[in-house]
Amino acid sequence: MHTKKGTDQIQIPGRIHARPVRKPGPIVAAVIVAIFVAMLIHGMVTNPNFDWPTVWKYLFNEHVLDGIKWTLLLTVYAMVLATILAIILAVMRKSSNPVLRWVSWFFIWFFRGTPVYTQLVFWGLLSVLIPKLAIGIPFGPEFWSIDTKTVLNATVATVLGLGLNEAAYLSEIVRAGIEAVDPGQEEAAKALGMPPSMIMRRIVLPQAMRIIVPPTGNETIGMLKTTSLALAVPFTLELQFATNAIANRIYKTIPLLIVACIWYLVITSVLMVIQAQLEKHYGKGFDSRPLAGSGAKDGKDGEDPQTRQETDKVNKVMMAGLNA
Amino acid sequence: MDEDRQTRKDGQGGKDPAIVIRNVHKVFGNQHVLRGINLEVMPGTVTAVLGPSGSGKSTLLRLINQLETRTAGEIYVDGELTGYRKIDTGKGPVLQTLDDKAIARQRSKIGMVFQRFNLFPHMTALENVMEAPVHVGRVPKTDARKEAQAQLERVGLEDRMDYYPAQLSGGQQQRVAIARALAMHPDIMLFDEPTSALDPELVGEVLGVMRQVAQQGMTMVVVTHEMGFAREVAEQIVFMDQGVVVEQGGPDTIDHPRTERFTEFLHTVL
Ligand SMILES: Nc1ncnc2c1ncn2[C@@H]1O[C@H](COP(=O)(O)OP(=O)(O)OP(=O)(O)O)[C@@H](O)[C@H]1O
Ligand SMILES: [Mg+2]
Numbered sequence: 001m002h003t004k005k006g007t008d009q010i011q012i013p014g015r016i017h018a019r020p021v022r023k024p025g026p027i028v029a030a031v032i033v034a035i036f037v038a039m040l041i042h043g044m045v046t047n048p049n050f051d052w053p054t055v056w057k058y059l060f061n062e063h064v065l066d067g068i069k070w071t072l073l074l075t076v077y078a079m080v081l082a083t084i085l086a087i088i089l090a091v092m093r094k095s096s097n098p099v100l101r102w103v104s105w106f107f108i109w110f111f112r113g114t115p116v117y118t119q120l121v122f123w124g125l126l127s128v129l130i131p132k133l134a135i136g137i138p139f140g141p142e143f144w145s146i147d148t149k150t151v152l153n154a155t156v157a158t159v160l161g162l163g164l165n166e167a168a169y170l171s172e173i174v175r176a177g178i179e180a181v182d183p184g185q186e187e188a189a190k191a192l193g194m195p196p197s198m199i200m201r202r203i204v205l206p207q208a209m210r211i212i213v214p215p216t217g218n219e220t221i222g223m224l225k226t227t228s229l230a231l232a233v234p235f236t237l238e239l240q241f242a243t244n245a246i247a248n249r250i251y252k253t254i255p256l257l258i259v260a261c262i263w264y265l266v267i268t269s270v271l272m273v274i275q276a277q278l279e280k281h282y283g284k285g286f287d288s289r290p291l292a293g294s295g296a297k298d299g300k301d302g303e304d305p306q307t308r309q310e311t312d313k314v315n316k317v318m319m320a321g322l323n324a
Numbered sequence: 325m326d327e328d329r330q331t332r333k334d335g336q337g338g339k340d341p342a343i344v345i346r347n348v349h350k351v352f353g354n355q356h357v358l359r360g361i362n363l364e365v366m367p368g369t370v371t372a373v374l375g376p377s378g379s380g381k382s383t384l385l386r387l388i389n390q391l392e393t394r395t396a397g398e399i400y401v402d403g404e405l406t407g408y409r410k411i412d413t414g415k416g417p418v419l420q421t422l423d424d425k426a427i428a429r430q431r432s433k434i435g436m437v438f439q440r441f442n443l444f445p446h447m448t449a450l451e452n453v454m455e456a457p458v459h460v461g462r463v464p465k466t467d468a469r470k471e472a473q474a475q476l477e478r479v480g481l482e483d484r485m486d487y488y489p490a491q492l493s494g495g496q497q498q499r500v501a502i503a504r505a506l507a508m509h510p511d512i513m514l515f516d517e518p519t520s521a522l523d524p525e526l527v528g529e530v531l532g533v534m535r536q537v538a539q540q541g542m543t544m545v546v547v548t549h550e551m552g553f554a555r556e557v558a559e560q561i562v563f564m565d566q567g568v569v570v571e572q573g574g575p576d577t578i579d580h581p582r583t584e585r586f587t588e589f590l591h592t593v594l
Binding site for chain 2: 182184185187188189190191192193194195196198202203206207210282284285286
């Protein structure tokens with residue numbers, strides 16, 4: 001596609017404009033799939049059990065919209081917390097300081113090793129288990145103290161519970177990303193006089209991101225749905241709980257499940273677009289085909305790096321689609 | 325070429341060596357890779373390090389730049405002991421490892437060019453060259469950009485500044501790597517087989533840039549299999565085998581080797 005612009009400028013006598021070879025496969029497949037999809041949609045639309053009028057009625061219900069807001073907020077807060085923690089944990093894991101390595105290992109061991117539902121119950125109960133938080137000299141006098149309840153409300157407890165659990169999983173993804181970066185990169189940076197923290201921040205992590213982003217997109221979409229476990233805290237404002245509550249009130253389960261599904265799909269689609277953008281950003285410099293020695297002459301009048309990345313965007317979106 | 329070499333050498337007369345390597349050993353596990361290396365490199369001169377595969381040439385370069393730690397011996401760069409500080413405990417002097425910052429500072433005086441280029445793939449050629457001056461040298465961005473452009477022009481890549489490494493040929497990448505190292509204004513440049521990963525037709529452009537850097541008075545240590553380059557550009561030839569310096573001398577050493585092992589080696593590469 002992108003080569004068109006570059007090559008058509010050059011006049012070549014007898015340039016070949018061949019028709020593509022005929023392949024019946026895609027057409028046959030498309031017809032079969034179309035028939036199946038049509039049957040499925042027809043069945044769903046005409047089946048009274050799905051109760052579409054109720055679906056439409058509640059799709060933009062204010063409790064539902066509120067639920068979406070909270071589901072999104074929980075997802076974003078928990079993922080931001082998890083990402084920051086995960087990077088710290090992964091860097092600690094590779095640290096030369098054995099205490100930091102051990103702390104990181106223990107964190108991952110604990111939060112991966114216990115069910116997230118149980119963890120959420122504990123976060124919800126924490127204000128009962130530990131009623132007061134205090135700052136002071138260890139084992140000595142306190143300067144300042146506060147009721148746990150006031151800082152650890154249901155929202156904070158849910159975000160902490162989901163975020164810490166997710167951090168344990170994400171840190172392994174981050175570690176894999178860091179380990180995938182060519183060791184020569186670190187050596188080159190060292191040779192330029194960069195200190196270790198700068199090498200991690202400017203050289204290794206940006207390259208690791210390319211590997212980290214796709215599975216993290218997966219994790220984010222997973223988190224979107226894990227937020228429904230928040231009722232363990234109990235946190236009762238997110239989408240799944242909201243639609244469930246309506247369903248129980250009006251005795252119509254299926255239509256409201258459909259409402260929830262539609263919204264989860266919409267949000268997932270948006271997240272996939274964001275993921276594709278992130279992948280494009282961190283893929284900079286990697287997605288270009290290497291030019292052979294003499295082929296590198298195209299310069300300004302040939303295809304430039306810009307157009308090349310435009311086409312890659314399309315591929316990336318499709319890739320993200322497969323990922324989710 | 326010989327005249328260049330002569331004038332450069334005369335200009336440096338009576339100075340202290342840029343690098344002093346004294347009785348350096350390196351052990352990897354149970355492998356004794358370097359066995360007592362002694363070497364001096366005068367400022368403004370080019371030293372070519374030759375030797376068969378596995379003789380410890382890369383290890384020696386990496387010790388000078390502290391990418392590895394030496395097992396024994398001393399290395400001085402510009403008269404300063406690298407990697408350690410001598411402290412007096414009362415019971416005589418002992419060595420203490422320098423902290424990361426101090427080691428980074430010592431390294432920034434030495435530029436290094438690798439066999440596999442090791443450019444930062446997520447940055448353009450220009451960004452690669454600007455990276456260290458901006459973030460290590462704290463040069464303002466606009467100045468660093470100008471300087472980086474000048475460095476890239478110097479290696480003949482003024483029309484490739486905004487290309488990513490993956491869009492450049494091997495020879496172009498290696499020239500960017502040289503520009504990147506030069507941008508930190510190092511006192512010394514180390515080259516570890518800079519042309520070994522290149523297609524034959526691209527070797528010349530990189531050697532050309534290295535010649536030019538040498539002519540401008542840079543102190544260089546070059547591990548290479550390019551005998552022509554060593555003969556023409558180097559003031560000092562060092563032949564290593566099995567972790568020791570077997571033979572050492574002026575550029576004519578290549579044409580008149582004194583030891584049997586060097587003679588044999590030259591037969592295999594020439
Ligand atoms: N990090 C390491 N761990 C263990 N052994 C190593 C390491 N680096 C190098 N060696 C060993 O040290 C010896 C010398 O290696 P070095 O890379 O210095 O040789 P060289 O002269 O540069 O060879 P070449 O011409 O193949 O690059 C080899 O036997 C190698 O296996
Ligand atoms: Mg080597």
